[in-house]
Amino acid sequence: xxELRKMYDEVRPVGPDVLxxxxxxxxxxxxxxGAPVRTRxxxxxxxxxxxxxxxxxxxxxxxxVVPGTEKPRVRPSATEPxxxxxxxxxxxxxxxxxxxxEPDLNPRDDQYIHIRSVxxxxxxxxxxxxxxxxxxxxxxxxxPCNPSGKGACTDSFREEGRPTAFYRRLPTDPKAxxxxxxxxxxxxxxxxxxxxxxxxxxxxxxxGTLLEQYVPPKLRAxxxxxxxxMPGSRVVNGIxxxxxxxAVAVTMPGKVWKGGGERGxxxxxxxxxxxxxxxxxxxxxxxxxxxxxxxxAPKVTPREGKxxxxxxxxxxxxxxxxxxxxxxx
Amino acid sequence: xxxxxxxxxxxxxxxxLREPEAFAALYxxxxxxxHRYLARRLGPDLADDLMAETFLRAFQQRDxxxxxxxxxxxxxxxxATNLVGGHRRAEVRFWRMIARTGIDxxxxxxxxxxxxxxxxxxxxxxxxxALARLNRGQRDVLLLTAAGELTPAEIAxxxxxxxxxxxxxxxxxRRRMRAALDGRDPLTNAKD
Numbered sequence: 001x002x003e004l005r006k007m008y009d010e011v012r013p014v015g016p017d018v019l020x021x022x023x024x025x026x027x028x029x030x031x032x033x034g035a036p037v038r039t040r041x042x043x044x045x046x047x048x049x050x051x052x053x054x055x056x057x058x059x060x061x062x063x064x065v066v067p068g069t070e071k072p073r074v075r076p077s078a079t080e081p082x083x084x085x086x087x088x089x090x091x092x093x094x095x096x097x098x099x100x101x102e103p104d105l106n107p108r109d110d111q112y113i114h115i116r117s118v119x120x121x122x123x124x125x126x127x128x129x130x131x132x133x134x135x136x137x138x139x140x141x142x143x144p145c146n147p148s149g150k151g152a153c154t155d156s157f158r159e160e161g162r163p164t165a166f167y168r169r170l171p172t173d174p175k176a177x178x179x180x181x182x183x184x185x186x187x188x189x190x191x192x193x194x195x196x197x198x199x200x201x202x203x204x205x206x207x208g209t210l211l212e213q214y215v216p217p218k219l220r221a222x223x224x225x226x227x228x229x230m231p232g233s234r235v236v237n238g239i240x241x242x243x244x245x246x247a248v249a250v251t252m253p254g255k256v257w258k259g260g261g262e263r264g265x266x267x268x269x270x271x272x273x274x275x276x277x278x279x280x281x282x283x284x285x286x287x288x289x290x291x292x293x294x295x296x297a298p299k300v301t302p303r304e305g306k307x308x309x310x311x312x313x314x315x316x317x318x319x320x321x322x323x324x325x326x327x328x329x
Numbered sequence: 330x331x332x333x334x335x336x337x338x339x340x341x342x343x344x345x346l347r348e349p350e351a352f353a354a355l356y357x358x359x360x361x362x363x364h365r366y367l368a369r370r371l372g373p374d375l376a377d378d379l380m381a382e383t384f385l386r387a388f389q390q391r392d393x394x395x396x397x398x399x400x401x402x403x404x405x406x407x408x409a410t411n412l413v414g415g416h417r418r419a420e421v422r423f424w425r426m427i428a429r430t431g432i433d434x435x436x437x438x439x440x441x442x443x444x445x446x447x448x449x450x451x452x453x454x455x456x457x458x459a460l461a462r463l464n465r466g467q468r469d470v471l472l473l474t475a476a477g478e479l480t481p482a483e484i485a486x487x488x489x490x491x492x493x494x495x496x497x498x499x500x501x502x503r504r505r506m507r508a509a510l511d512g513r514d515p516l517t518n519a520k521d
Binding site: 002003004005007008010011012013014018019021022023025026027029030031033244 | 345349350352353356357360361364365368369373376377380381384385388389433435436452453456471475476477506510513514515516517518
């Protein structure tokens with residue numbers, strides 16, 4: 001055979017992780033094409049809301065990797081899941097187990113947490129470098145810059161409220177954590193009729209930190225164990241993630257209240273029970289691609305005519321945890 | 330993920346106008362080959378991104394696809410080749426690097442093939458150096474031919490040129506390559 005043809009034959013085949021990521025990107029675009037009208041709410045819910053909630057709000061977060069897009073850090077549990085998972089608490093318990101087996105990335109205060117995800121509402125790929133202690137500027141890279149735009153853009157912003165380091169100090173015992181949550185959420189707030197219950201608020205706080213924040217796996221395990229014991233959660237079976245993998249979701253439906261109450265779903269990989277994304281009322285809002293620790297963040301040169309601003313900064317009302325409309329929903 | 334499908338590429342594309350997600354079937358079918366082509370020309374890192382980009386562009390242009398063409402490969406390779414064109418300098422650097430070092434980043438070199446690799450490296454380096462010297466049109470035609478997925482007529486379709494142009498470019502490319510390869514043809518390995 002000729003050397004030139006051999007050069008092709010010897011090319012290393014594309015890895016499943018790269019294939020999966022390309023498919024996620026394609027389906028994000030397809031998803032957007034299929035639903036051009038749906039913009040405001042769901043986009044805000046994620047692009048602004050998540051960073052806002054992640055940066056400012058209470059709660060422990062969780063982080064995971066789409067298995068296949070990066071090396072899964074958790075092996076599938078020895079007991080294979082049954083075909084249908086009967087209850088939300090079972091899913092949450094398995095998620096807690098998976099988180100408990102996951103090694104901590106142990107970021108230092110002077111490092112960055114690098115998070116890659118896709119905003120499924122508009123197909124934008126997002127990369128965040130979050131200063132762990134919040135003392136340095138964090139960086140957000142979007143590609144494309146906005147749903148109609150072509151080019152990518154990179155902006156820096158200051159962490160507002162609680163940085164990644166904050167979550168490293170929260171209790172990792174489910175009971176102690178729940179007590180902390182109830183204190184934190186209940187402080188200065190009256191629970192009125194027609195408003196979300198305290199359980200729903202805790203749920204929202206957790207949801208808000210799942211895609212664009214990093215909390216220690218032990219804390220995430222405690223979080224899932226904690227909500228698995230709360231009443232009201234429901235399982236959503238038969239989901240496939242944008243990369244075509246089987247998934248299962250858990251939701252906490254409640255009364256619809258003014259400015260909120262959309263049914264947010266936390267989606268887990270059916271095999272590893274790692275978090276792979278979020279949905280709202282059955283529509284994908286965000287897909288997590290990977291999380292890692294870096295020593296540096298990309299340099300940012302201010303764009304012309306654009307004042308770099310925090311994606312969270314615009315939404316500096318009160319603390320998001322106390323206002324459903326400023327959280328994801 | 331890839332089930333056997335009975336639809337032609339054109340039918341998948343047509344369906345994707347109503348059900349955008351259907352386009353994934355085209356991706357599942359052709360993404361590995363498109364990646365291989367891109368990795369061969371630009372190395373694996375750029376290929377990862379440009380493979381995804383190829384299908385995003387294809388998706389965005391799917392309403393302009395000529396449905397009389399059942400096989401979408403010429404179309405996809407055409408888009409991929411356009412993207413390579415945007416990285417022409419990177420491609421030339423890539424071939425020159427292989428020529429200089431004898432190391433080919435697109436290829437896995439497991440330990441059991443090292444001996445073979447060393448002996449083949451001289452030839453590969455010469456080939457890479459010669460490829461770096463071709464002009465863009467010649468390289469497009471030669472490398473699409475070597476990829477082995479498209480007929481000359483399909484290459485013409487992919488590049489948007491006349492079939493005669495493909496032939497003349499290919500002949501010129503082969504002639505230049507033979508001169509650099511000790512008289513051996515880059516595609517058939519025959520000596521003249």
